[in-house]
């Protein structure tokens with residue numbers, strides 16, 4: 537890496553942002569932050585009660601996420617849903633060099649992963665997560681990676697995309 541990478545590992549609930557993000561951060565020797573820990577309590581309560589977040593809930597939280605990313609002058613990895621392009625724009629408005637990794641997992645596997653873990657997010661919210669999802673565009677800095685292998689292999693795919701980033705985007 538020529539410059540400190542500010543990496544946002546994005547995707548719907550259950551796509552592996554926490555697991556893959558933490559392993560990527562460890563490999564790159566960067567701090568890891570889970571944006572779930574930055575949600576205000578009312579956002580967590582809303583999701584736990586089975587109601588999807590809306591823009592009014594997400595935008596102020598995204599500002600906090602982006603400020604946290606920007607604060608890390610030597611780079612960081614943040615796991616953050618950033619489902620829609622306008623959410624990623626909101627992050628880029630504060631942290632313009634954010635580089636996004638979209639974790640792609642098919643719906644069936646997402647449902648399986650969400651039902652076999654302990655988490656505040658009910659699997660009933662999966663469809664709303666997928667409705668909100670806008671895939672990373674070709675014009676957005678970052679890469680889409682399928683999270684369908686062992687975490688170490690997936691992290692390796694991300695590292696390869698990161699190394700190639702200057703020639704790609």
Ligand SMILES: Nc1ncnc2c1ncn2[C@@H]1O[C@H](COP(=O)(O)OP(=O)(O)OP(=O)(O)O)[C@@H](O)[C@H]1O
Nearest residue numbers: 549550551552553554555649653657683685686687
């Ligand atoms: N490559 C993988 N292979 C097998 N299981 C995985 C893989 N990646 C993630 N998982 C599992 O899927 C579940 C969801 O992963 P994780 O909690 O990291 O997702 P997440 O995107 O952070 O979810 P949320 O945003 O809801 O917190 C966990 O039980 C995790 O262990």
Ligand SMILES: O=C(O)[C@H](O)[C@@H](O)[C@H](O)[C@H](O)CO
Nearest residue numbers: 548549550572589617618657
């Ligand atoms: O934008 C959102 O709806 C939220 O950030 C959710 O995606 C979660 O916080 C997370 O995925 C919980 O499981």
